[in-house]
Amino acid sequence: xxxTICRTLRDGGLEGEHAPALTIKDxxxxxxxxxxxxxxxxxxxxxxxxxxxxxxxxxxxxxSRSPSFYVNLLKERGIDVNSSHKWVxxxxxxxxPFGWKELLNVKEVSQExxxxxxxxxxxxxxxKLYSSIIVQGKGLIGQGKGHFSVAIDLVSxxxxxASISSVGKLLSNLRSHDQVSSIFWLLHSDLHEVRVTTxxxxxxxxxxxxxxxxxxxxxxxxxxxxxxxxxxNFRKGKFHVRFKRRNGRVRVxxxxxxxxxxxxNFTSVSSEDGIINQRLLPKVQFNLQLxxxxxxxxxxxxxxxxxxxxxxxxxxxxxxxxLSENKNEETLVSTAKLQTDEDTGxxxxxxxxxxxxxxxxxxxxxxxxLDI
Amino acid sequence: MAMKSALSRLSVVRSxxxxxxxxxxxxxxxxxxxxxxxxxxxxxxIQKMERERMEKLKQKAEKEKAEKEKxxxxxxxxxxxxxxxxxxxxxxxxxxxDSGPRYVGHMRTKLHSVDSAMATAKPRLSSFxxxxxxxxxxxxxxxxxxxxxTTFVSSGIPDLDKILGGGFPLGSLVMVMxxxxxxxxxxxxxxxxxQGLVHNQPLLYASPSKDPRSFLGTLxxxxxxxxxxxxxxxxxxxxxxxxxxxxxxxxxxxHQNFDGNRSSGADDKQVFCNDFDLRKPLERHYFSxxxxxxxxxxDSTKLVxxxxxxxTFLAQFSxxxxxxxxxxxxxxxxxxxxxxxxxxxxxxxxxxxxxIKSLKGKLRSSNTVAVITFPPxxxxxxxxxxxxxxxxxxLSVGAIPDEDKELARLLSGxxxxxxxxxxxxxxxxxxxxxxxxxxxTFSIKLHKRRFLTLExxxxxxxxxxxxxxxxxxxGCSGSSKTLDF
Numbered sequence: 001x002x003x004t005i006c007r008t009l010r011d012g013g014l015e016g017e018h019a020p021a022l023t024i025k026d027x028x029x030x031x032x033x034x035x036x037x038x039x040x041x042x043x044x045x046x047x048x049x050x051x052x053x054x055x056x057x058x059x060x061x062x063x064s065r066s067p068s069f070y071v072n073l074l075k076e077r078g079i080d081v082n083s084s085h086k087w088v089x090x091x092x093x094x095x096x097p098f099g100w101k102e103l104l105n106v107k108e109v110s111q112e113x114x115x116x117x118x119x120x121x122x123x124x125x126x127x128k129l130y131s132s133i134i135v136q137g138k139g140l141i142g143q144g145k146g147h148f149s150v151a152i153d154l155v156s157x158x159x160x161x162a163s164i165s166s167v168g169k170l171l172s173n174l175r176s177h178d179q180v181s182s183i184f185w186l187l188h189s190d191l192h193e194v195r196v197t198t199x200x201x202x203x204x205x206x207x208x209x210x211x212x213x214x215x216x217x218x219x220x221x222x223x224x225x226x227x228x229x230x231x232x233n234f235r236k237g238k239f240h241v242r243f244k245r246r247n248g249r250v251r252v253x254x255x256x257x258x259x260x261x262x263x264x265n266f267t268s269v270s271s272e273d274g275i276i277n278q279r280l281l282p283k284v285q286f287n288l289q290l291x292x293x294x295x296x297x298x299x300x301x302x303x304x305x306x307x308x309x310x311x312x313x314x315x316x317x318x319x320x321x322x323l324s325e326n327k328n329e330e331t332l333v334s335t336a337k338l339q340t341d342e343d344t345g346x347x348x349x350x351x352x353x354x355x356x357x358x359x360x361x362x363x364x365x366x367x368x369x370l371d372i
Numbered sequence: 373m374a375m376k377s378a379l380s381r382l383s384v385v386r387s388x389x390x391x392x393x394x395x396x397x398x399x400x401x402x403x404x405x406x407x408x409x410x411x412x413x414x415x416x417x418i419q420k421m422e423r424e425r426m427e428k429l430k431q432k433a434e435k436e437k438a439e440k441e442k443x444x445x446x447x448x449x450x451x452x453x454x455x456x457x458x459x460x461x462x463x464x465x466x467x468x469x470d471s472g473p474r475y476v477g478h479m480r481t482k483l484h485s486v487d488s489a490m491a492t493a494k495p496r497l498s499s500f501x502x503x504x505x506x507x508x509x510x511x512x513x514x515x516x517x518x519x520x521x522t523t524f525v526s527s528g529i530p531d532l533d534k535i536l537g538g539g540f541p542l543g544s545l546v547m548v549m550x551x552x553x554x555x556x557x558x559x560x561x562x563x564x565x566x567q568g569l570v571h572n573q574p575l576l577y578a579s580p581s582k583d584p585r586s587f588l589g590t591l592x593x594x595x596x597x598x599x600x601x602x603x604x605x606x607x608x609x610x611x612x613x614x615x616x617x618x619x620x621x622x623x624x625x626x627h628q629n630f631d632g633n634r635s636s637g638a639d640d641k642q643v644f645c646n647d648f649d650l651r652k653p654l655e656r657h658y659f660s661x662x663x664x665x666x667x668x669x670x671d672s673t674k675l676v677x678x679x680x681x682x683x684t685f686l687a688q689f690s691x692x693x694x695x696x697x698x699x700x701x702x703x704x705x706x707x708x709x710x711x712x713x714x715x716x717x718x719x720x721x722x723x724x725x726x727x728i729k730s731l732k733g734k735l736r737s738s739n740t741v742a743v744i745t746f747p748p749x750x751x752x753x754x755x756x757x758x759x760x761x762x763x764x765x766x767l768s769v770g771a772i773p774d775e776d777k778e779l780a781r782l783l784s785g786x787x788x789x790x791x792x793x794x795x796x797x798x799x800x801x802x803x804x805x806x807x808x809x810x811x812x813t814f815s816i817k818l819h820k821r822r823f824l825t826l827e828x829x830x831x832x833x834x835x836x837x838x839x840x841x842x843x844x845x846x847g848c849s850g851s852s853k854t855l856d857f
Contacts, residue, residue, distance in 0.1 A: 016586075168713030169670065176581060198749050199713040202552040248554040248790040248816075249774035 001241060001253045002036075002266045005206060006043040008243075012054030012147060012181030019175045021204040022184035025197070029212040030237040032257065034065075035264045036210065037186045041070075041151055042077045044182075048087055048149075049079065055181040057140030057148040059133055061091045063157035067117040077263070089136040090117040094153075097123045097161075124161045126170045137179060147181035150174055155200065156188045164196050171203050211238040213256070235259055239266065417617060514571030515542075515702060516644050520802040525573070525702055525741055526645035528563030531826035533645050535814070536798055537807060540741045540765065542702055543691070544799040545732045547763035548745040550709065554771035556791040556816055557745040559824055561706050563648050564743055566591045568704040569658040570646055576665045576685045576705045578678055580712040584666035587708075591654040594646035595823070649822045669707075673716050675727045678707075682731055689739040705731075705742035711750055721755045728762050764799035769816070783815070783829055791816040793826055 005022060013019040022040070026033030041060070047053040060070055067090040074088075075081050096102060099121035120132060137148040152158070158167050174180050189197050189209070201207050213236045214229040236258050243251040258265045516524045516538060524539035533539045540546055550557045568575045569591070577584055667681050682705065689703045710728075711718050718724075728744070735742055748756040748768075760766055770792040772779065780786040793814045798807040814826040 016590075163719070165713055165716055165718050168718075169716075172580075172712075172714040173582065195750070195752075198552070202713065202747060202750060242553070243774075244553050244771075245774060248556050248771060250553045250771045251774040 001255045001268070002039065002239065004243075004253070005208060005241060006040060006047070008206065009040070009044055009149065009182040009184060010047045010053040012149075018205075019177075019180045020182050020206065021171070021175055022182075022206045022208060023200050023204040024184065024186045024208050024210075025189045026186075026210040027188065027190040030210040030233060032210055032237055032259055032264065033186050033188065035259055036208065036239070036257070037151075037153070037184075038073055039264050040184060042074070042079065044149060044151075045074060045079050045088070053149075053181075055147040055149040057087045057089070057137060057146070059089050059091060059136045059140070059148055059150050061093060061129075061133060061150065061152045062117075063093045063097075063123070063152070064154040066094045067092050071116065085116055087140060088116060089140055091120050091129075091132060091136060092117045093120045093123050093129075093157075095119065096121060123158065126158075126162050126166045130170050130173060133174065134177065134179075141179065145179070147179050149181055150183040152183070152185035154188070155185045156191050159192060159196065164199055168199055168203060171200075175203070205244045206241060208239065208241045210257075211240060213238060417615060513644060514573055522801050523702075523739070525704070526567050526571075527560075528565075528567030528645065528648060529560070529824050529826065530645045530647065531814075532560075535795060535809065535826065536765065539645070540743075541799050541801050542739045542741060543736050544741060544764035544801060545728075545735055545762065546741065546743045546765040546767070546799075547759065548743065549760070549766070549768035550745050550747040551768070551770045551791075552747050552749050554769065554791050556769035556771075556793070557708075559650070559816070560767070560769070561708055561743065561745060562591050562650070563824060564704065565706050566593070566648055566654050567646060569654065569663065570594055572663070573701070574663050574665075574685070574688070574703045575659075576667070576681060576703070577708075578667040578669050578681070578706070579708040580668070580670050580715050582668060582670065584668050588659050588664060588666070589653060591659075592648035592650045593652040593654045595649045595652075647823055650818065650824065651822050669710070669717075670715050674720065674723045675717050679727055679730065683734065686734045686738045686740055691737050691739055701739065703738070703740040705740060707742065707744045710744050710746045712747070713750060718750070721752065725755065725758055725762075728759065732762060760796070763797060764801070766795075766797040768794045768796060770794065785815065785817065785827065788817045788819075789815045790818055
């Protein structure tokens with residue numbers, strides 16, 4: 001299922017559609033957000049290098065980790081860093097976010113990252129940030145109609161300096177830009193109000209949230225049972241994803257994740273009761289419409305007096321003939337068929353006359369004068 | 373307002389008067405025993421048939437009268453009290469007065485008896501009855517007269533028009549609550565906008581995206597009528613009643629073909645509500661020219677620019693001028709995602725609320741319908757409640773989970789469903805009587821992936837062997853398998 005996410009990001013958006021956007025949401029109870037982010041990053045890089053993805057480059061906007069971290073990360077995962085300047089750019093908002101070091105004329109440059117990274121000196125100016133992201137991306141792609149992906153390290157950091165509406169504007173403008181094929185970002189959900197999280201979920205097409213395996217109250221102390229459970233929380237977690245599909249349906253998936261030294265592993269959930277969708281289902285009704293087949297059947301039904309009044313001589317049944325009753329009422333019953341219908345032919349009614357004085361008329365089946 | 377309704381009622385009555393002259397009444401007041409034929413004449417079936425025929429005649433005559441009415445200077449309001457079903461005596465009173473301040477009333481009463489030869493029994497309908505059979509305005513196919521002096525425009529979705537009782541009334545504010553997880557409000561907006569363009573009604577569209585005009589490229593195009601025939605047959609299966617009736621053989625000349633469907637009006641060039649094919653884009657000529665105005669609401673603080681646009685747009689359709697031409701023109705405003713987070717005003721809740729209030733006030737005095745969509749989860753709860761109260765018609769769309777086995781078992785047609793539509797409020801202008809709908813939740817389906825249909829949620833046939841029903845309305849299915857005497 002994490003594969004599904006990466007594949008969706010790889011495939012990008014269709015022409016004229018907004019780019020798919022992923023929000024990775026974690027909290028202090030399950031703090032693996034950065035690992036998941038790194039995982040998605042490496043997967044996407046692999047796809048880009050292999051040429052399988054719609055985008056040909058990746059722009060990382062680094063707020064919470066330095067660019068060298070990312071370079072090392074890519075190296076660790078076995079991705080070739082030497083040619084990386086062709087397909088990755090890092091916008092460094094970590095080293096000098098407010099431009100103080102520049103004011104003080106302190107320059108820190110490390111060799112490896114200098115070709116890849118460019119500084120952003122003022123993270124409060126989101127317009128400028130937007131344009132520098134676009135410029136970086138276009139620099140990767142060159143002329144022509146290529147696409148690039150954007151990864152934003154920590155939106156929570158952005159929200160420290162700017163309002164949610166300007167961040168929202170930045171993200172939606174990125175999504176609707178022609179050359180951005182996919183975008184993903186990380187968020188610490190417990191740092192913000194609920195509204196902020198809802199806004200970011202509104203703007204994204206996939207929401208991946210990390211939840212702890214065991215929900216324990218953190219306040220308890222000295223409870224050894226709890227400690228082991230808490231420990232488990234730091235090695236494992238639950239990974240819920242909500243996909244917004246193009247047809248308007250929402251797919252919900254769930255996996256377990258394990259954190260190891262080498263990275264993060266996703267396994268499908270072993271015993272799962274199914275996510276309880278506590279949707280309030282509205283009242284449903286029986287279907288009283290007829291399908292095409294049922295309508296033609298109904299049109300064929302012969303009703304008793306229909307053929308009269310046509311100018312032909314009218315014959316009224318006088319109780320002597322036996323009528324082949326053709327009343328096929330089943331087509332008019334709702335489609336929630338009752339099982340009882342099939343049983344009516346099997347029952348028999350045995351009737352004994354009370355006395356011989358009864359008028360023979362009462363024996364007549366009142367349906368006899370129906371003229372079919 | 374009152375004049376308009378007077379006009380419509382007047383034309384109804386006029387036609388009845390003309391046919392009344394043709395009837396022969398054997399005013400027999402003696403109370404003789406009715407023969408079988410005459411008894412038959414009084415049964416409800418005959419009267420229903422008669423009523424249907426009368427309505428058809430009436431509508432035909434109305435159209436002619438409405439043409440003539442335009443020239444006539446004085447407006448006469450007549451009121452006729454009709455017989456009720458069971459009685460044999462009918463009173464009719466006519467009150468007529470001029471449009472001027474003078475009130476001239478003369479009452480004329482006539483007695484008729486209804487127990488006459490069956491061929492001439494023509495019960496008339498009370499002009500007080502709710503005239504739900506809407507009379508189409510002769511000149512403008514885009515407008516439809518509704519009860520209580522309102523005029524409807526179509527929403528672009530035939531099923532939604534039916535659910536709402538005719539469409540969106542002019543001068544009302546429709547709000548659609550979005551679901552953050554599904555784009556169904558766009559479907560509603562697209563159909564609404566296309567319908568307006570097809571009917572040549574000017575449109576103002578505002579959206580938070582940077583290039584609102586590009587959205588016009590996604591508007592659907594109306595289908596040709598050939599494709600409509602198969603869908604029209606669904607709606608008419610209950611109109612063509614076949615009645616098996618014992619006395620039919622006596623009804624010589626009234627032997628009508630009950631299966632005769634009313635002409636669906638598909639032969640009209642312009643229908644009130646088109647079926648839109650979501651896969652075919654609307655032809656460019658519809659939104660060229662000055663008919664469509666697009667506004668981006670991302671950057672304007674306090675919605676000033678949008679407010680100005682709306683004011684100028686609405687000024688074109690003011691209701692206060694009573695010229696002939698104004699009634700034929702209606703406008704549409706579509707605002708998408710008014711509180712979207714990328715707009716700067718999105719956290720100024722009171723400003724947005726005051727914008728809506730001023731828009732609603734201007735709408736009431738103009739021939740326009742406004743549709744605003746907004747995601748309620750992005751507003752504070754109190755603000756969201758206030759917005760919902762501002763709406764005249766309130767709808768909401770919802771997403772459904774994908775591949776949900778429980779839902780698939782519960783609902784039939786789950787495979788085709790793309791979402792849910794809830795109707796929370798239906799606009800009732802000029803009346804105190806609320807609309808109580810039979811069902812408020814509908815499933816949004818894409819018929820053949822092209823046409824938007826709304827259907828009631830239907831319970832899937834419960835498999836008898838499993839014997840479990842979901843505790844909703846139908847409890848009888850699956851409970852007992854055999855009937856024992």
